[in-house]
Amino acid sequence: MKNSFDVLFNPDSVAIIGASEDPSKMGHQCVDSLKNRGFKGKVYPVNPNTNEILGIKTYPTLGSIQEKKIDLAIIVVPAHLVFGVLDECKDKGVKGAVIITAGFKELGHQDGRNLQKEMAEIADRAGIKIIGPNTFGMVNTHIGLNASFSPYLSQLRKGSIAVISQSGGIAHVIVNQGVAENIGFSKVVGLGNRCNVEYADLLEYLVDDNDTDVILLYIEGIDDPRRFISAAKKAALKKPIVACKVGKSPAAYKPAYSHTGSIAGKYELYDAAFKQSNIIPAGDCEELLDIAKILSLSSPPKGDRIAVLSFQAGPGIMITDVCATKGLKLPSFSDKTKKILEEVLPPMTIMTNPVDLGFARGWKVLDTVIRAVLGDSNIDALIFFMLPHPVVPFKELFKGMVELKKEYGKPVVMCINSHQKESQEAIDVFEKNSIPVYTTPERAAKALSGLVRYGLIIRSRLFPMLMMR
Amino acid sequence: MKNSFDVLFNPDSVAIIGASEDPSKMGHQCVDSLKNRGFKGKVYPVNPNTNEILGIKTYPTLGSIQEKKIDLAIIVVPAHLVFGVLDECKDKGVKGAVIITAGFKELGHQDGRNLQKEMAEIADRAGIKIIGPNTFGMVNTHIGLNASFSPYLSQLRKGSIAVISQSGGIAHVIVNQGVAENIGFSKVVGLGNRCNVEYADLLEYLVDDNDTDVILLYIEGIDDPRRFISAAKKAALKKPIVACKVGKSPAAYKPAYSHTGSIAGKYELYDAAFKQSNIIPAGDCEELLDIAKILSLSSPPKGDRIAVLSFQAGPGIMITDVCATKGLKLPSFSDKTKKILEEVLPPMTIMTNPVDLGFARGWKVLDTVIRAVLGDSNIDALIFFMLPHPVVPFKELFKGMVELKKEYGKPVVMCINSHQKESQEAIDVFEKNSIPVYTTPERAAKALSGLVRYGLIIRSRLFPMLMMR
Numbered sequence: 001m002k003n004s005f006d007v008l009f010n011p012d013s014v015a016i017i018g019a020s021e022d023p024s025k026m027g028h029q030c031v032d033s034l035k036n037r038g039f040k041g042k043v044y045p046v047n048p049n050t051n052e053i054l055g056i057k058t059y060p061t062l063g064s065i066q067e068k069k070i071d072l073a074i075i076v077v078p079a080h081l082v083f084g085v086l087d088e089c090k091d092k093g094v095k096g097a098v099i100i101t102a103g104f105k106e107l108g109h110q111d112g113r114n115l116q117k118e119m120a121e122i123a124d125r126a127g128i129k130i131i132g133p134n135t136f137g138m139v140n141t142h143i144g145l146n147a148s149f150s151p152y153l154s155q156l157r158k159g160s161i162a163v164i165s166q167s168g169g170i171a172h173v174i175v176n177q178g179v180a181e182n183i184g185f186s187k188v189v190g191l192g193n194r195c196n197v198e199y200a201d202l203l204e205y206l207v208d209d210n211d212t213d214v215i216l217l218y219i220e221g222i223d224d225p226r227r228f229i230s231a232a233k234k235a236a237l238k239k240p241i242v243a244c245k246v247g248k249s250p251a252a253y254k255p256a257y258s259h260t261g262s263i264a265g266k267y268e269l270y271d272a273a274f275k276q277s278n279i280i281p282a283g284d285c286e287e288l289l290d291i292a293k294i295l296s297l298s299s300p301p302k303g304d305r306i307a308v309l310s311f312q313a314g315p316g317i318m319i320t321d322v323c324a325t326k327g328l329k330l331p332s333f334s335d336k337t338k339k340i341l342e343e344v345l346p347p348m349t350i351m352t353n354p355v356d357l358g359f360a361r362g363w364k365v366l367d368t369v370i371r372a373v374l375g376d377s378n379i380d381a382l383i384f385f386m387l388p389h390p391v392v393p394f395k396e397l398f399k400g401m402v403e404l405k406k407e408y409g410k411p412v413v414m415c416i417n418s419h420q421k422e423s424q425e426a427i428d429v430f431e432k433n434s435i436p437v438y439t440t441p442e443r444a445a446k447a448l449s450g451l452v453r454y455g456l457i458i459r460s461r462l463f464p465m466l467m468m469r
Numbered sequence: 470m471k472n473s474f475d476v477l478f479n480p481d482s483v484a485i486i487g488a489s490e491d492p493s494k495m496g497h498q499c500v501d502s503l504k505n506r507g508f509k510g511k512v513y514p515v516n517p518n519t520n521e522i523l524g525i526k527t528y529p530t531l532g533s534i535q536e537k538k539i540d541l542a543i544i545v546v547p548a549h550l551v552f553g554v555l556d557e558c559k560d561k562g563v564k565g566a567v568i569i570t571a572g573f574k575e576l577g578h579q580d581g582r583n584l585q586k587e588m589a590e591i592a593d594r595a596g597i598k599i600i601g602p603n604t605f606g607m608v609n610t611h612i613g614l615n616a617s618f619s620p621y622l623s624q625l626r627k628g629s630i631a632v633i634s635q636s637g638g639i640a641h642v643i644v645n646q647g648v649a650e651n652i653g654f655s656k657v658v659g660l661g662n663r664c665n666v667e668y669a670d671l672l673e674y675l676v677d678d679n680d681t682d683v684i685l686l687y688i689e690g691i692d693d694p695r696r697f698i699s700a701a702k703k704a705a706l707k708k709p710i711v712a713c714k715v716g717k718s719p720a721a722y723k724p725a726y727s728h729t730g731s732i733a734g735k736y737e738l739y740d741a742a743f744k745q746s747n748i749i750p751a752g753d754c755e756e757l758l759d760i761a762k763i764l765s766l767s768s769p770p771k772g773d774r775i776a777v778l779s780f781q782a783g784p785g786i787m788i789t790d791v792c793a794t795k796g797l798k799l800p801s802f803s804d805k806t807k808k809i810l811e812e813v814l815p816p817m818t819i820m821t822n823p824v825d826l827g828f829a830r831g832w833k834v835l836d837t838v839i840r841a842v843l844g845d846s847n848i849d850a851l852i853f854f855m856l857p858h859p860v861v862p863f864k865e866l867f868k869g870m871v872e873l874k875k876e877y878g879k880p881v882v883m884c885i886n887s888h889q890k891e892s893q894e895a896i897d898v899f900e901k902n903s904i905p906v907y908t909t910p911e912r913a914a915k916a917l918s919g920l921v922r923y924g925l926i927i928r929s930r931l932f933p934m935l936m937m938r
Binding site: 024103107150152166167168171176177179218220246247255256284285286315318321322324348352356361387388419439441442 | 782790908
């Protein structure tokens with residue numbers, strides 16, 4: 001039997017209560033989002049004053065829809081009408097609701113809090129899971145469902161990263177980066193005020209969601225940290241969770257409360273909670289998605305010992321610096337590797353780790369160097385940096401690296417600092433073959449550091465003492 | 470009379486000694502870089518074994534060129550031939566040399582250091598300024614001069630940001646971001662091993678360079694910190710300097726030495742030196758160029774009091790958080806502004822700073838809000854965040870913001886989180902009108918923080934006590 005969350009995210013029928021003919025209204029944009037984007041279920045706009053919206057027949061009330069049961073209700077009516085609509089939802093067997101309407105806990109006064117508490121009680125009794133109130137909605141790319149007031153979100157590529165965010169704006173910032181960089185998502189959820197659906201609930205649901213491999217959290221504040229930590233701990237046993245928390249500065253506390261009724265709390269406490277619950281922390285939105293991407297594409301390395309190969313020494317040093325700052329190791333190569341490097345690289349080359357490939361010419365040399373490094377028992381993963389330059393054997397390198405990655409089975413991160421068309425094509429090939437690509441040395445190193453952290457988390461299930469490091 | 474640096478960066482004639490027919494050689498790429506890219510001066514490839522390279526007549530030696538004087542020599546011969554070539558340069562009246570050849574101080578042994586010292590002495594006696602050795606070269610976009618082994622650099626857009634970097638690779642990372650984001654450069658210089666041209670020399674030169682408004686430094690290590698600080702202090706009186714130093718971790722020290730013979734030194738010392746010399750610090754390459762861009766486009770604000778307007782609350786909170794972390798203030802609005810906001814915005818709106826424009830509809834309301842905020846005597850600068858959404862009056866907002874920025878004269882930073890085509894066009898218009906645009910909340914806030922810092926530096930010339938804050 002489907003539980004409420006299954007129905008919420010995979011509805012056969014969706015009603016939009018508060019649907020509007022006026023393009024400037026969210027009730028209109030919600031209909032637009034659901035229309036012609038591949039969603040195969042039934043769509044019922046509810047509006048007593050019109051016959052159709054965007055070519056879809058409307059109904060005067062939820063009750064007047066001929067279907068006996070409606071799975072998902074998107075509610076965009078004014079705040080004082082929400083409770084009446086919830087009653088109708090109960091009668092119509094609704095199991096999931098996206099309440100876009102604002103005007104509850106985030107108002108900051110007791111009335112707002114009480115209203116929201118009452119809303120939760122009604123919904124709980126009716127077995128309705130509410131996304132919101134005060135949310136942009138949610139998206140399930142795998143069934144083409146865009147249950148939000150943001151028609152733009154219908155462009156999202158299907159993928160395996162689930163985004164859970166209190167902030168709709170930040171969810172958009174994250175998925176916009178995804179659109180630009182060809183990263184796919186499974187579900188994108190704007191939690192809003194969290195009436196009866198919290199981070200913990202979605203962690204519990206997503207851990208068994210076959211479409212989701214990585215769970216990404218953007219957090220303003222959490223009301224029940226114990227429940228969150230407990231749910232995250234369990235979920236992290238099965239899937240990587242990466243999270244970013246706003247509020248490094250107290251200046252962000254007050255607006256965070258006004259936004260989604262969130263008590264931001266001390267950043268340090270969250271940092272500790274993340275560690276305790278095996279969540280991988282990210283410093284900002286870019287790092288958040290960069291880490292989620294590497295987690296979705298690559299298995300973690302067996303350890304934290306990184307090799308850096310770079311055609312340019314400077315970016316190699318930059319990668320080394322960021323890796324070391326993040327606690328990764330750049331060990332010396334084995335004597336065997338050293339010997340091979342000395343044989344094939346010109347004498348002036350820097351052959352310690354990071355290796356400067358500036359004077360390595362031709363694929364044969366590169367192939368030998370990469371084999372030596374990936375085969376080195378001192379090395380767990382590789383970052384490879386390159387810029388477009390006439391002497392770099394692009395095609396052979398791109399083809400060869402994919403094969404070597406398969407052969408040696410260690411994580412490889414490519415850093416291709418280029419906006420040339422041929423590089424864009426190479427990125428697609430790499431990422432289809434479990435090699436994530438980043439454009440700058442810093443981003444590549446931070447992402448790999450997230451993947452290493454996940455490897456440590458996995459190993460700590462067997463050897464808990466590891467996490468004390 | 471032109472000094473050596475004038476000749477180096479603005480040569481009438483360039484010889485490439487070590488020019489090659491083989492496309493895999495740097496001596497070939499240097500000829501390619503100089504060819505057909507708008508450089509109006511004479512180009513003389515020197516190679517005793519051929520008659521022409523890429524359609525340009527070659528000469529067997531520097532001496533055999535018919536012109537009496539050659540201004541700039543690009544030297545790509547093996548290390549043991551460099552001294553002979555330098556002698557020829559002296560005879561031919563060369564004033565500037567780009568020595569691409571490696572194999573000197575960066576080798577890490579006494580011989581390498583001695584050779585480089587000797588090189589400097591010879592050059593100093595001959596009045597030759599050397600970029601390098603061990604460099605990719607340099608570019609002066611304003612005369613179409615690409616004196617490097619990187620033909621790709623000929624694509625750079627003309628602009629007012631000068632880039633000085635020890636690392637060629639990182640210089641490329643920086644200008645690649647510039648190419649992707651339509652940012653122009655004046656000069657791009659790879660200092661390499663710094664034989665007789667140091668950061669200090671170029672600071673002294675660029676401070677009077679009419680094509681340069683902002684000086685951007687990427688630093689691995691500096692040999693003579695006192696001279697650097699003294700030169701930077703003087704230059705910073707006339708032009709903003711923004712710098713990034715690699716080496717937050719000791720792991721980066723050794724490779725930095727092997728790369729360009731740089732003693733990386735403790736990061737904290739550099740941080741203090743930057744502060745002392747009125748250099749604006751940047752945490753990474755992206756922030757470095759982001760700050761340089763805002764400095765090249767906008768005057769600094771009169772103070773550090775920022776207003777944040779955002780259609781989405783979450784990104785507004787994120788901007789607030791980064792601003793506060795960087796020491797900027799988000800003050801309350803004046804009573805007059807508060808009253809105006811209350812009049813025009815719907816009651817549920819968050820009207821404190823940051824303002825949530827989520828329910829503001831139409832340009833008239835936005836115009837009133839922006840006027841109130843920019844006219845508020847509590848506010849020195851504005852960050853405005855937006856995402857693409859049907860209810861945002863794009864065209865009026867873009868046109869109106871440019872006019873309001875002119876009318877109120879306070880710095881405005883736009884954060885447009887979008888990869889839509891219409892946004893790209895808007896970015897061009899904004900940046901032509903002194904409004905820098907960034908794609909993420911974090912980048913916008915960090916960039917503005919750099920501009921605020923510059924404002925503080927400027928005011929501290931009159932009120933030195935300000936810098937103690």
